Amino acid sequence: PMINSFRFLAILTFVILHAVPGHGQQLIPQPSELAYAEGRFTITPETVIVPHESDDLAGYLNDHIERVCGFRLQTVPHTPETNYISLRRGGHLGNEAYTLSIEPEHIIIRGGDRGGVFYGLQTLFQLLPPEVYGQSVASAPQPLTLDAVSVKDSPRYAYRGAMLDVSRTFFDKQAVMQYLDWMSRHKLNKFHWHLTDDNGWRIEIKKYPELTAKGAWRGPGEVLPPSYGSGQRRYGGYYSQDDIREIVRYAAFRNIEVIPEINLPGHALALTASYPETFCRTTDDPDPNGNGVTGNVLCAAREENFEMIRDIIHEVAELFPSHYLHLGSDEVSTRYWKKCPHCQALMKKQGMKSPQEIFSYFVLRLEKIAHEEGKRCMFWDEASATNGLSAGTVISGWHDLKACTETVDRGLPVIVMPASYCYIDMKQNAFDRGHTWAWLVDTRRVYALDPASVTASAEKSKLVRGVEGALWAELLDHPDRIAEYQAYPRLCALAEVGWSRPEVRDWNDFYVRLTGTHLARLDAMGIGFHLFAPEIKY
């Protein structure tokens, strides 16, 4: 009997020790501070929600509670004595910062702003069973008991982005919204929407209907030749302006700012093929119209091109509330400008010595137009060497960390997204789908990114605005399934890089949280994520 009670005690101790840090502690991204306390709170049908006065989040909270508890909670305007979930604002918290406190009498979420409350809710959801992310409501009413805990949390970087290339592969409205919803679960807050590229123009522009009538389609019978996954079929699609407004609203609800990208003056085949007069006319490119066109750079000498760009930007600026507009400017081939007599004349007139100067000239004109339309600019890092860029222009540093360093050395803000850490179109292992030009980018590699390593200067480190994961889509042929596989769990790692303080960031710990609970959440969201088994070194 002695041995038995000893064993009983040992097992009891083991169970208690392991029950306390239950799945609740496995949060992604890891919060700044988290402390478990004595006691528990139980959500019952009598529990009420006390929303912030102008809050639209109570219904959202109820949708989640219903999935795990099978009942919805009543919303009341005044805080009762006990048994409530309160959503509050203020308390000297910064933007997107929040506190979450679960005590035996109540749950209180306090956000510095609406984004903070939203993220407090996301953390609360991660303390609930994964069914909270499912499609269905619990079949029978079941109260839910949560361990008392206190979380204090705020983002490391204000910009935590994900880019989606919808030009090479078209993602329909529903797929984009799914992508946004998953992002918001990870506290990612900037959606960089790569809307135009050589392989398709995806945004309706009323003044230039051919951009989508022609430029959104490729393959047999279309002005754009077949490319990448489209094979020999006719392939395409675009978003109407109503679709765009709906997506922007959906994103805003989830604390996501949508930054549209109109890629100019290169990667613009969908535009130049739809409006052939925009392309450089040269003697050896007699017909820039129709199939087989390779000219994807806008003529820099054609003044009407800048008027067209202004009209396009005007419509885009009205659709997107973001202060930023990404105007691309990556990988511009100066070959057409070199051959175009009009561009040669422009160079002469402006005293330019190389076609590279035409690129700078183009970039500065783009920036000016955006400013006149009330927007700040973002560009890919090729543009960062342009003299005279405005200090508010933000650079997407994609080549490597060195390009990010050079950007902040020039005094420009940077989004740190070097391909070899952040390009989630790269293969995740040697036998995988994807590009390899930036080598293998697995989840552990993404996690290893340290944006602060870009500069040693405290002053310049303020120019590091954040991080972004980029999903280029030329190798995706099933957008809805493959995107999930490409993006998850790599975006989970990126989210923690962008959100969590370095002191609470540790790969082994992340791996345990990811595989211990988080993959089950992704599964409940319906994400067909990439399974991987990296070595863990302790």
Ligand code: TNX
């Ligand atoms: C480079 S990154 C590109 C894209 C491709 C990507 C493929 C950048 C600004 N341009 O056009 O899709 O590589 O990894």
